[in-house]
Amino acid sequence: MAVTDTATTTTTTPTLPAHPDPDTDRILDSGLLHELSHAFDGPFHFLLPHRFDANLAAFRTTLTDAGVEGRVYYAKKANKAAVWTERCATHQAGVDVASAGELREALGHGVRGENIVVTGPAKSDELLRLALLQGCLVAVDALDELDLLLTLALTGTVRPARLLLRRLPSVQPHSRFGMNDAELETALDRCLRAGDAVRMEGFSFHLSGYATQPRADLADELIDLCLQARLLGLQADRISIGGGFAVDYSAADHWHTFLTEQQPAHFHAQKAFRARDFYPYHSPVAGADALRTILASTPEGGRHTLAERLRDTGTMLMLEPGRALLAGAGSTVFRVQGVKERAGYRIVTVDGTSLSLSEQWFNSEYLPDPQLVTPAGRVHGTPDAEVHPACVGGASCLESDLVTWRKVPFPARPRVGDLLVYPNTAGYQMDSNESPFHDLPLPPKVVMDRLGERPRWRLDRRPPC
Numbered sequence: 001m002a003v004t005d006t007a008t009t010t011t012t013t014p015t016l017p018a019h020p021d022p023d024t025d026r027i028l029d030s031g032l033l034h035e036l037s038h039a040f041d042g043p044f045h046f047l048l049p050h051r052f053d054a055n056l057a058a059f060r061t062t063l064t065d066a067g068v069e070g071r072v073y074y075a076k077k078a079n080k081a082a083v084w085t086e087r088c089a090t091h092q093a094g095v096d097v098a099s100a101g102e103l104r105e106a107l108g109h110g111v112r113g114e115n116i117v118v119t120g121p122a123k124s125d126e127l128l129r130l131a132l133l134q135g136c137l138v139a140v141d142a143l144d145e146l147d148l149l150l151t152l153a154l155t156g157t158v159r160p161a162r163l164l165l166r167r168l169p170s171v172q173p174h175s176r177f178g179m180n181d182a183e184l185e186t187a188l189d190r191c192l193r194a195g196d197a198v199r200m201e202g203f204s205f206h207l208s209g210y211a212t213q214p215r216a217d218l219a220d221e222l223i224d225l226c227l228q229a230r231l232l233g234l235q236a237d238r239i240s241i242g243g244g245f246a247v248d249y250s251a252a253d254h255w256h257t258f259l260t261e262q263q264p265a266h267f268h269a270q271k272a273f274r275a276r277d278f279y280p281y282h283s284p285v286a287g288a289d290a291l292r293t294i295l296a297s298t299p300e301g302g303r304h305t306l307a308e309r310l311r312d313t314g315t316m317l318m319l320e321p322g323r324a325l326l327a328g329a330g331s332t333v334f335r336v337q338g339v340k341e342r343a344g345y346r347i348v349t350v351d352g353t354s355l356s357l358s359e360q361w362f363n364s365e366y367l368p369d370p371q372l373v374t375p376a377g378r379v380h381g382t383p384d385a386e387v388h389p390a391c392v393g394g395a396s397c398l399e400s401d402l403v404t405w406r407k408v409p410f411p412a413r414p415r416v417g418d419l420l421v422y423p424n425t426a427g428y429q430m431d432s433n434e435s436p437f438h439d440l441p442l443p444p445k446v447v448m449d450r451l452g453e454r455p456r457w458r459l460d461r462r463p464p465c
């Protein structure tokens with residue numbers, strides 16, 4: 001939906017409202033966020049663990065409905081909070097880790113080693129050693145990594161090394177991850193030679209993007225690889241299809257209108273973004289529904305659905321959703337620290353930096369509209385009312401530190417002391433790029449355990465003693 005900027009200019013400013021979320025609105029209306037902003041004296045994130053539980057349950061139900069034996073591993077890189085790994089431990093779900101630090105965190109919050117899959121390229125000696133000791137499953141990315149893992153297993157006292165072999169996808173031949181046909185053949189040979197020092201449990205991939213059919217096609221290919229490996233005498237009874245289950249942030253009409261209308265004049269400093277660099281903020285098929293679609297798809301050239309193939313071949317399906325398990329599971333709160341005028345819009349400066357909401361790795365920005373919460377409460381927009389466009393700057397001395405380059409059409413003039421609440425930020429936005437630049441403290445995370453009239457909160461981690 002485009003709204004006319006009657007406040008100060010005649011151009012239109014596109015808006016991208018997030019899907020309505022009554023739980024988040026209740027928190028926004030409770031008055032608690034202003035208290036927390038005062039207490040922390042800086043930005044913070046709030047987390048909704050019941051959403052994580054519901055997303056996990058939806059993935060599991062989808063597997064059950066399809067009659068497929070499967071396991072869900074939370075891709076920990078998507079958010080560092082302890083509460084998610086605690087939820088995984090409670091629900092006996094798995095965790096996908098990609099560093100020794102992430103592995104220690106998962107173990108420390110009660111996830112058993114056998115429920116951990118270790119992904120990522122060129123894993124360090126330390127990470128492989130720890131994975132071996134804890135009985136984790138290692139998704140091997142390259143031959144030299146396989147050699148290191150096998151050496152550790154053959155020379156140490158702990159065995160076997162549990163592993164998957166990661167496939168370089170033919171649909172993404174320029175990916176820096178995974179092994180090609182020849183490398184996989186060599187890897188299988190080395191696994192065979194390693195005897196009982198190794199348990200070759202199957203194959204894996206992770207695809208960029210969110211398309212479902214390529215995932216079904218590649219999963220089918222991995223099942224064939226498993227069948228070949230079984231003929232060689234290897235276990236090969238599971239495949240991992242990685243993550244990449246889309247999150248649906250906004251309604252289709254809002255998103256398509258936004259894409260059609262957005263132009264440099266709508267952004268501070270005429271900044272131009274390429275539409276293809278934006279995350280697809282609307283997805284008709286998202287989260288567990290994407291898994292349902294993948295399972296119901298017939299892989300290219302086949303006659304059976306992926307679910308049927310998994311069942312018929314006795315192959316277990318592993319998945320590693322990050323963003324999708326965190327859908328709707330948190331928001332980010334900044335306080336307005338300054339407001340200045342520019343021709344036709346304002347620059348609002350908040351008490352944190354864009355590194356706490358970042359899309360900059362992707363040459364992009366986080367688009368769902370922030371909500372304006374004044375000390376008197378949430379400000380509601382009405383269709384034909386005046387709007388007050390403002391971009392949102394970070395509290396650093398960098399020209400490029402814009403939390404939002406877009407001139408967001410706020411329903412009221414933002415004032416110092418108001419809060420800007422960015423919705424649905426738990427998946428990657430909160431902390432993947434966070435930095436204590438300028439000695440600014442990292443935003444704390446607050447867990448909302450119980451909603452009700454007066455939400456109950458606690459810190460995700462206790463402050464150090």
Ligand SMILES: Cc1ncc(COP(=O)(O)O)c(C=O)c1O
Pocket residue numbers: 075078096119120205206242243244245320321322323324
């Ligand atoms: C191997 C692997 N698994 C899982 C994920 C999680 O992806 P997403 O958060 O899109 O589900 C990633 C993301 O980079 C990955 O590389």
